[in-house]
Amino acid sequence: MFIDTAKIHVKAGDGGKGCQSYFRDTRVEHGKPNGGDGGDGGDVVLRADKSIYTLLDFQYQRHFKAQSGKHGSSSDKAGARGDDCLVRVPLGTVVTDLDTDCLIRDLDHDGIEIVVARGGRGGRGNSRGHDAETGQAGEEKNIGFNLKLIADVGIVGFPNAGKSTLISKISNATPKIASYPFTTKAPTLGVVKLEDRDEDFIVADIPGLIEGAHKGKGLGDRFLKHVERTKILVHLIDMAGVDGRDPCEDFRIINEELDAFSEELADKKQIIVANKMDLEAAGTHLKAFRARYRKKIIAVSALQGEGLKELLEEISKHLSKNRY
Ligand SMILES: Nc1nc2c(ncn2[C@@H]2O[C@H](COP(=O)(O)OP(=O)(O)O)[C@@H](O)[C@H]2O)c(=O)[nH]1
């Protein structure tokens, strides 16, 4: 299951107690204080990990606790520091402090680590010249996660337009494909490797967009946040109008939904793609589409693999332009 929000509770380790003790042996009655310091508590640390795609694990485990520092002991022995608690989260997780409603950090690069709760300092032992202290308490917080996938290209279009078919043909993704709407209930990520491009790029198939999605129809606009940080959109249209649909209207409606979601999505560069060109009705519809919109459109058959090379070249061209 694809889960893209979660709430967790974190507690860093408490500092260990400082020790109150005095040197003693047969010849010394009132020895010097020699209590060691307590160890610091461990931190709770988050790490962005590109091999994780969902926040599902946090539905089951919500509490994360780092180890407390060990107490100091006599003969000036310091207590050991508590172990950190490392929590791996998907690359693209936006982390907020729910107690203050403040953004902590957007974990937008693989391997970034942040401390979300700092361990308490260990108390000092009496060898420091005053009475031993207790350790400080570790920080404790409620943390919110909001996953926004990181992909270069987002594929949008009506259910059944052929998004899953397309992503399965151009990338390593293996989504479910079927001729009924809402087969895909979660965004799919796929890696595309091109021979003449040194870098791979990532495509995301965004399912569930229909008219009224921004008002919560169908799967609603739940998944649109996942295309917010893509560099370009591939707007896929079923040009054959297989379900008795009008491709021109489909195009208009999806754009309206993008508009309603955010200005950023409305302004994003779109590569318009006419799919299902292997079917007879598609030719007539494409003519009508061209007459109405006068925009560049790439004709493909995702199913038969026609036109995909041209599409990939176009994507690659725009991604290179976007590089800085
Ligand atoms: N004839 C034809 N059918 C296609 C093409 N692309 C997808 N389909 C079919 O359209 C249906 C919906 O495809 P799917 O990829 O699941 O669409 P999605 O809902 O946008 O992910 C499936 O039955 C596909 O086999 C195409 O280029 N030509």
Ligand SMILES: [Mg+2]
């Ligand atoms: Mg699909």
